Amino acid sequence: MTTLALNNVRPYGEDVTNILIDVADGVIDSIGENPFDDADEVMDCGGNVLLPGLVDMHVHLREPGREDTETIATGSDAAAKGGFTAVFTMANTSPVIDQPFLAEAVWAKGQEYGKCDVYPVGSISQGLKGEQLTEIGLMSRSGVRMFSDDGKCVNDPQLMRRAIEYAKAHDVVLAQHAEDHRMTEGSVAHEGEQAARLGLRGWPRVAEESIVARDAIMTRDYGGRYHLCHASTEGTVELLRFAKNQGIDVTAEVTPHHLMLTDEKLDTYDGLFRVNPPLREARDAEALKQALLDGTVDVVATDHAPHGSEDKCVEFENAKPGMLGLETSLAVVHRIFVEPGLADWRFVAKVMSERPAEILRLKDQGRPINVGEPANLVLVDPQSPWTAHGDEMASKASNTPYEGIEFSARVVGTWLRGTQTYDAKKA
Incomplete structure (x- = not known):
């Protein structure tokens, strides 16, 4: 044919x-x-x-190391079923993707399977330990376009400053998991009335927002391209709006679950709803919706995080954080924005295909439907x-x-x- x-x-x-x-x-x-x-x-x-193939800036395909929960092949199948033609798989595998040959292996395996372009994300720090930078230059020459310690935050401000400077020199994106770990130790749910009522350790908004503010100022002073993973609070939206008004090169993503779900889901103590950052309150979800509509938040990214039943069918405090997202994200965005008439299909294409490809400078993804x-x-x-x-x-x-x-x-x-x-x- x-x-x-x-x-x-x-x-x-x-x-x-x-x-x-x-x-x-x-x-x-x-x-x-x-x-x-x-x-x-x-x-x-x-x-x-008909839309341009979707592009997901943030997935976890678990290979290498946790092939019992997902592989590049099964993740590619899920991506294709969800309408994605390109995904970026995070570095928190085992071993961590902190060397060029590991990144090259992930890319090659995705191309061999052929269902989806699987782009490797390199870690910012070696082994995700937050102590020493990876070889950002060498990995960028191997085709890595984005670096992140996602799953962990780069809490050390001096290390983050150096990462921003190196990333600028090699024109790659730094994607930050914004969480001050000193404020979230033992936390499993959003800090609010619901967590207090259920007896769950609260996760404050400020743990995210303080890192967003710090990193925005660093990006202002040292340059480069900074991307915020899974924005989740009303305050984060305000900080992003401030940063963009200052001309700082900051972009941000929101997940489908932070748009659609709130901490009211925790009533059953079901580990399915344990996620990092946690499900917030209705006012946070509403602020994120409006921010996506007005461009303060740039893209929808799934943070697709597969886990086995042994990691989810346990006490809420012991459940591993993360949710599936690739196969439901388009339906969620349609339900929230298109069905009630808040946005049209061009908006869907923008936030789920065109803008992610633009941020990551992909030449053959997220392109308009033209001859x-x-x-x-x-x-x-x-x-x-x-x-x-x-x-x-x-x-x-x-x-x-x-x-x-x-x-x-x-x-x-x-x-x-x-x-x-x-x-x-x-x-």
Whole structure:
């Protein structure tokens, strides 16, 4: 097969058109009013929405080291099912991705599997110990575009300053997990009325916000590109808005679960809802929604974090933090923003594809749906009700916080450079 016709599609949810893909070259060949019925393969897309393939700046695929919970292959399957054509997998594996050969191995394995471009994130400090910087220059020459100790915060201000200076010199992004560990020791839930009522150790907003403020000032003074992982508080939004108004090169992400869920979910003490940073209060979720709408927060990133049942089906305090996200994120964003009319599909494309690719300077991901652009695409049926169940996920794990929740938007097809990586009809 050399050509594929996607007839009767609505790019960005707008006017119906027809798209011809040159599969051999992996690009969009033509867009026109007349169906391409003479293509090698013709698909009637039923007027469904076509978007650029999604890009996730923040996932945990667990390989190497915890292949019992996720692998590059199963994570790629989950990504394709969720509409993603590129993901960035964090460095907190075993061993930690702190050497060029480890980063190169992750990239090569993802390319060999071929379902999704899996970009390795390099650690900021060796072994995630927060003591000595990794070889940021060498790793950047191996193709690493982003560095993060995610799972841990770079608490040492002097080490963070040096990281910012090195990252600037090599034009790579530093992604910070903002958490002052001195304020969160033993904490498992947002510090508020709910945690107090349930007898859970509280996690204050200031633990996040103090690091955000410090790092914004450092980025102002020493330059570079700084990205905030999983923003979770109203105060963080205010700090980001201040930083951007000052012209500081700061970007930020929000997770689907911090947009949709609050600490009210903790009533059952279910370990599925243990996450870092914790689920906050309704006013935090509302502030994050508005910040995403007005651009103060730039992107949606899943923080996809698979865990086995032995790590989740335990006392809440002992549950490992993290939730699945790749297969539900588009449905969550649709439910929060598109269904109530707060935003359109172009907004979805911006925060889940175009802006992440722009921040990470990807040349063939997050591109507009135009002739000559890479055929990295996702087809979405906005009126196809389905219910989230962990045991039906493509991920190796099943720890979804949306168990039993019904969504209306479903990914029905994903293409990576013209090759279909997910087909709902065959799933």
